[in-house]
């Protein structure tokens with residue numbers, strides 16, 4: 001019989017973030033497919049009660065917590081100690097956690113301590129006839145594998161955005177708090193503050209419905225023989241704001257900075273989509289001034305509806321990479337699009 005432990009953390013305000021609800025949705029579906037399996041929820045954070053109450057009606061058999069100032073911020077030593085205590089207390093055979101930076105960093109090490117196995121970046125989880133199967137992608141999202149393991153405990157880290165979030169009413173949860181004492185060595189690292197971009201400078205929005213991709217064409221000479229980088233910046237930022245989109249880029253465009261060419265000031269390598277960039281998950285994507293070469297479009301693997309605007313009717317998007325290709329001047333299209341979006345809002 002399997003005992004599933006959902007391992008999640010509360011945020012600074014004590015609430016749960018979306019990846020926690022998604023991991024809960026997957027853990028519940030897994031339990032439904034495993035006869036007699038038990039489900040425990042393990043929470044880590046400064047305070048855990050209000051987070052537990054948010055999912056109090058999820059039908060878990062037990063709620064466990066490790067709480068206190070020592071567990072507020074991500075830190076390898078304290079998160080690992082908390083996870084270890086929760087897994088032992090729950091006697092868990094399967095540990096499901098969101099594949100966030102916090103848990104991806106820690107849980108493979110905890111699996112090692114407990115003689116278990118860990119799989120990160122899992123995108124699918126199912127149980128049929130008592131056998132659990134996970135799915136994950138390899139070689140930059142080119143190959144998908146289905147894996148099964150008999151070894152326990154098995155730590156499964158689910159990629160945010162790949163699962164349906166659990167939805168249900170809040171209810172008071174009865175949380176058993178576990179005492180976890182940290183040695184001095186486990187407290188050496190302290191988080192002294194968080195530095196983040198101003199809200200309007202934040203162009204990467206994983207929850208946005210639309211991914212707007214900018215390609216190197218925005219900085220190239222246009223029909224009048226001139227570049228129009230300033231105008232390109234205004235059009236792209238305007239569209240991002242009006243459509244509440246997330247900004248992606250081709251590698252060529254973000255590399256231009258290093259080559260001393262005119263660049264879009266708000267782009268960094270974190271915006272890069274593709275083989276050597278990221279593989280985001282948005283329902284829709286719109287590529288602009290981008291050629292749609294394979295190393296770029298491989299990062300569009302999980303974008304459901306793809307459209308592109310390019311002057312080149314023979315670009316990669318026209319060769320099966322996009323659902324719709326507009327062979328048009330992206331400067332003109334975005335200017336009109338922004339007008340329509342502004343009028344609609």
Ligand SMILES: Cc1cc2nc3c(=O)[nH]c(=O)nc-3n(C[C@H](O)[C@H](O)[C@H](O)COP(=O)(O)OP(=O)(O)OC[C@H]3O[C@@H](n4cnc5c(N)ncnc54)[C@H](O)[C@@H]3O)c2cc1C
Nearest residue numbers: 215216217250251252274275276277289291295296311330
């Ligand atoms: C090992 C390796 C890894 C790589 N990894 C990545 C990766 O992770 N991500 C990535 O993006 N690339 C990656 N690349 C590079 C990739 O192969 C392409 O070189 C890159 O994606 C091209 O970027 P681009 O389409 O923006 O630029 P370009 O190829 O220069 O294309 C610009 C496009 O803009 C169009 N255009 C110009 N003006 C306008 C206008 N006014 N309106 C509409 N269209 C216009 C042009 O017609 C052209 O199609 C990798 C390459 C290698 C070898």
